[in-house]
Amino acid sequence: MALLQTETLTKAFGALTAVNGVTLEVQAGTLHSIIGPNGAGKTTLFNLLTGQFPPTSGRIVFDGRDITGTPAHRIAHLGLARSFQRTNVFPALSLLDNAWIAAFARGRSWRGLVWRRSDGYAEVAERARAALADVGLADKADQPAREISHGEQRQLELAIALAAAPRVLLLDEPAAGLSPDEMQKMVALVRGLKGRYTIVLIEHKMDIIMGVSDRVSVMHFGSLIAEGTPAEIQRNPEVRRAYLGGMVAE
Amino acid sequence: MSRAWLAVLAAVVVLPLTVRHAIATEIWIFAIFGLGLNLLLGYTGLLSFGQSTFFGSAAYVAGYLLKQYAINVFVALAIGVVVGAVSAALVGYLCVQRSGLYFIMLTFALNQMFYFIAYQWTTVTGGEDGMPGIGRPALLGVDFRNPLAYYVFVAALFLLSLWIMKRIVESPLGKILQAIRENDVRAEAVGYDVPSFKLLAFIIGGGFSGLAGVLYAMLFGIVPLEAIGFVFSGNVVFATLIGGSGSLYGPIIGSFVFIWLSESVSVVWERWPLLLGVAFVIVVLFFRGGCVEAWARFWSWRERRRALEGIAQ
Numbered sequence: 001m002a003l004l005q006t007e008t009l010t011k012a013f014g015a016l017t018a019v020n021g022v023t024l025e026v027q028a029g030t031l032h033s034i035i036g037p038n039g040a041g042k043t044t045l046f047n048l049l050t051g052q053f054p055p056t057s058g059r060i061v062f063d064g065r066d067i068t069g070t071p072a073h074r075i076a077h078l079g080l081a082r083s084f085q086r087t088n089v090f091p092a093l094s095l096l097d098n099a100w101i102a103a104f105a106r107g108r109s110w111r112g113l114v115w116r117r118s119d120g121y122a123e124v125a126e127r128a129r130a131a132l133a134d135v136g137l138a139d140k141a142d143q144p145a146r147e148i149s150h151g152e153q154r155q156l157e158l159a160i161a162l163a164a165a166p167r168v169l170l171l172d173e174p175a176a177g178l179s180p181d182e183m184q185k186m187v188a189l190v191r192g193l194k195g196r197y198t199i200v201l202i203e204h205k206m207d208i209i210m211g212v213s214d215r216v217s218v219m220h221f222g223s224l225i226a227e228g229t230p231a232e233i234q235r236n237p238e239v240r241r242a243y244l245g246g247m248v249a250e
Numbered sequence: 251m252s253r254a255w256l257a258v259l260a261a262v263v264v265l266p267l268t269v270r271h272a273i274a275t276e277i278w279i280f281a282i283f284g285l286g287l288n289l290l291l292g293y294t295g296l297l298s299f300g301q302s303t304f305f306g307s308a309a310y311v312a313g314y315l316l317k318q319y320a321i322n323v324f325v326a327l328a329i330g331v332v333v334g335a336v337s338a339a340l341v342g343y344l345c346v347q348r349s350g351l352y353f354i355m356l357t358f359a360l361n362q363m364f365y366f367i368a369y370q371w372t373t374v375t376g377g378e379d380g381m382p383g384i385g386r387p388a389l390l391g392v393d394f395r396n397p398l399a400y401y402v403f404v405a406a407l408f409l410l411s412l413w414i415m416k417r418i419v420e421s422p423l424g425k426i427l428q429a430i431r432e433n434d435v436r437a438e439a440v441g442y443d444v445p446s447f448k449l450l451a452f453i454i455g456g457g458f459s460g461l462a463g464v465l466y467a468m469l470f471g472i473v474p475l476e477a478i479g480f481v482f483s484g485n486v487v488f489a490t491l492i493g494g495s496g497s498l499y500g501p502i503i504g505s506f507v508f509i510w511l512s513e514s515v516s517v518v519w520e521r522w523p524l525l526l527g528v529a530f531v532i533v534v535l536f537f538r539g540g541c542v543e544a545w546a547r548f549w550s551w552r553e554r555r556r557a558l559e560g561i562a563q
Contacts (some may be wrong), residue, residue, distance in 0.1 A: 050439065076441030088439075090432035093425075101429045104422055105441030114454075118422045164440060 002061075003028040003198050004049070004080075004168050009058035011044055018044040020222035021058070026168070026215075031190075031199045033209045035233075036219035037242065042202045043085060045219070046172050049200075050082050051075040063167070076105060079167030083160070085176050085202070087153045091146035095137055095156055098145050099128035099163035106164045131163035132156075135189060151182035158189065169197045175208060187212065206243070210234065218242065254499055258412065261506075262405045271397035272469065273513045278408035279465045280509050284490045284501025285415045286334075286458025291487065292495035293419060294451045295431030297354050300361030301459050301486050303341055304334040306478025307364060308460030310375055313384045313467040323389045327407075327464055334460015335453045337364075342452030346445045349434075361480050368478045380474040384467050394468070404465055411458060412502075418454065419498055427451055488526070492533050494540030503541045 002025035011019040018041045026032045034042050048055050051072040060068045067075060081102070090098050103124045104110075112120070119125065132138050135155040140148060145156060154174060161169055174190060175183045191212050193199060203209050209216060210230040218226040218233060220242040226233060233239055265274040283305060290296040308330035315321050315329065345356045368375045375381050386394035394400045418424055430437045430444055438444050467473045476482055485508065493504025507529070515522045537544045 052439075071443075072438050073441050073443045076439060082439060084436070084439075088433060088436045090429050090436065092432050093428060097425060097429075101425060101437070102440040104426075110422070112421070114421050114423045114450075115417055116422070117417075117420050118425050121422070160436070160440065 001028065002026060003063055004200070005061050006045075006049070007059040007061070009045070009048060009060065010056045011041075011048055011053075012056045017222050019048060019055070022219070022222075022224050024217060024224065024227075026198060026200055028198050029195065030214040031194045031201060031212055032215045032217065033201045033203060033213040034217050034219055035203055035206065035209055038204060040219040041222040042204075042219055043172055044222075046082060046170055046200075046202060049075075049170060050080055073105075076164065079106075079165070080170065081161040081164040081166035081168075082170035083157045083172055083174055085172040087150070087157055089145045089153055089156050089160065092144055094142050094144055095132055095148070095159070096125075096128055096141040098156055099131045099159050100124060102160045102163040103127040103131070103165070127165060128163050131159040134162055134193075135159045136185075151178055151185075154178060154182070154186065155189070162193075166197060169193065169199045171199060171201045173202055173204070175203070175205070183208075206234075258409070258499070258502065262409065266398065266401050269510070269514065271401045273509060275397070275401045275404045275469050276466075276513065277505050277509045278404050279462050279469060280486070280489065281502045281505040282408055282411045282465070283459055283462035283486050284493070284505050285411055285498075286455040286462070287486050288490050288495055288498075288501045289415065289418070289427070289451050289455045289458075291490055292497070292500065293424060293431065294427040294448060296448060296451070297487065298345075298357045298452075298455070299354055299480065299483050299487065300341060300345075300357035301455070302478050302480065302482035303357075303361045303364045304338045304456040304459035305463040305466070305482065306368065306473070307337045307463070308333040309463035309467040309473045309477050310368065310381060312464040313381055313473045314374060316385060316387070316468070317381070317383050320385060320387050323387055323394070323468075326468075327461060330460040330464030331457045332460070334463065335457040338452045338456020338459070339449065342449045342456070346448040346452070358480060358483075361478075361483055365475075365478050365480065368475060375473070375475070378475055380472045381467075382472040384471050384473065386468045386471075400469070404469070407461070407465065411461065412498075415458070416498060423447075423450070488530060490540075492526075492529055492540050494537075494542030496539045497542040500540050500542045507541070 004026040006022055006024045009019055009022045010017065022045060036042055047053060049060060051070050054069045059066060062078060062080065067078065090101065104121065107124050129138065132141055135158050137152060137155055137159060145153065158174060175186045178186060187208055194212060213230050216228065216230050216233045217224050218239050225242060226236045226239050265277065287298065287301050290298045311333045312326040312330040316326050341360045344360065345353055348356060369377055386400060388394060392399055394403060426442055426447055430447055434444050466477065489504035489508035490501045492507055493502065494500030511522055511526055515525065533540055
């Protein structure tokens, strides 16, 4: 059964339809990639899924529950966690606190919110540390986020999403702006998460996608133009046109 | 007990020996006011230019009840905290809907609204003349008309406020507010309803302001109209920035500098705000973290110099 699905999801900004009638099913336990050229509407689709703004029309169903129009902070509590394409961390806070904030948000209870000492939540701290360890930043836990390298900030970006113990992990171009070396590391990281989480991955670099994905959906000008296994997608003539030729007159 | 607490305790003991009791008392009152603002300014990153709304409202309400009914001191303080928190809830609810410049202007505009209510409602507030005749009822046989007795009472309440604020900033809420200051979009995305948390910070800060307002009214026996004016709101922002908004203890240092300058130096030199202006410019240009940062930098500079001398020898 699909863990996350959309039905003819549409978002228009004035005359621009950024997402146009997207119907998508993400199966539990799979890594489902969404590819497409820049400006295809991939990030807007993520923003819709995570409640950054409501869709113009269509529905979003998560685990059998209609979550269309639910605000972002509530969607996070349901177990949809995302990473951002542009690094979006808490610069002055330590790496541990960055992950801690996300772990606490998803914690079982907020009792003692105003009065208990924040270092008294053993379970939350443990989850935050585990998330940092998962991305290989455990030894820098006490450094402020603004002092680590760009590549490490991308890893932290992922750790914040992981600390929330997500049921679906939405990754928005985790390798954006990375050097070839760092990119290899990130691909290995994502590969390591595969199977442990249901993952939706946005990417526009074909070579990253093809090795790790179970399913691939292709977006172009706001619409889905193809879906299939990586091998099917590579053979699809329409996809090749979108990527290679841009708009081909027919 | 940490060194900071020892320093604060030492200051509480030494202060009344070195300056007039009224000034010493005012310093701790203003410090409580600053603690409340700093939860918004330093921890949540919200520049509220309307803190005197809560300070003044509490001072008027509790002052009126003290004057008319000579209510118990603790009841007056409790009423002050509640009035401060409730007025902050009203103002905050409107302000947190917006951010940045619009937020600041809203806090300012609503402050002006409260000011003009106080200005017009002369039968209760006395308008421009202020509301005089506020007493300090005795408590358990202690006569608070004695300046030293009142100083001890205020200093004890200040220490209690500081302890409570320390608990709050070290709680999950403190961390969440800092996360909101650092990146409100991400804070929302990981699952925090940002406007609600900002409102909570407002309400807590309002409670502290209210407490300070009542103590102020009892100290001077009057609620002057300025207590709810925008200059007063600006003063507490000023003092907190000079002290250091990045630290729990910054507003305390700021309050000390500000009140000492305004009460002691003003007697000698009436152009004293000039000094304040210079201090402010220096802080903004060189020490964004205020006195607290200046102090920390001085120490690290000394350490480095010592280390270098050690190498030279």
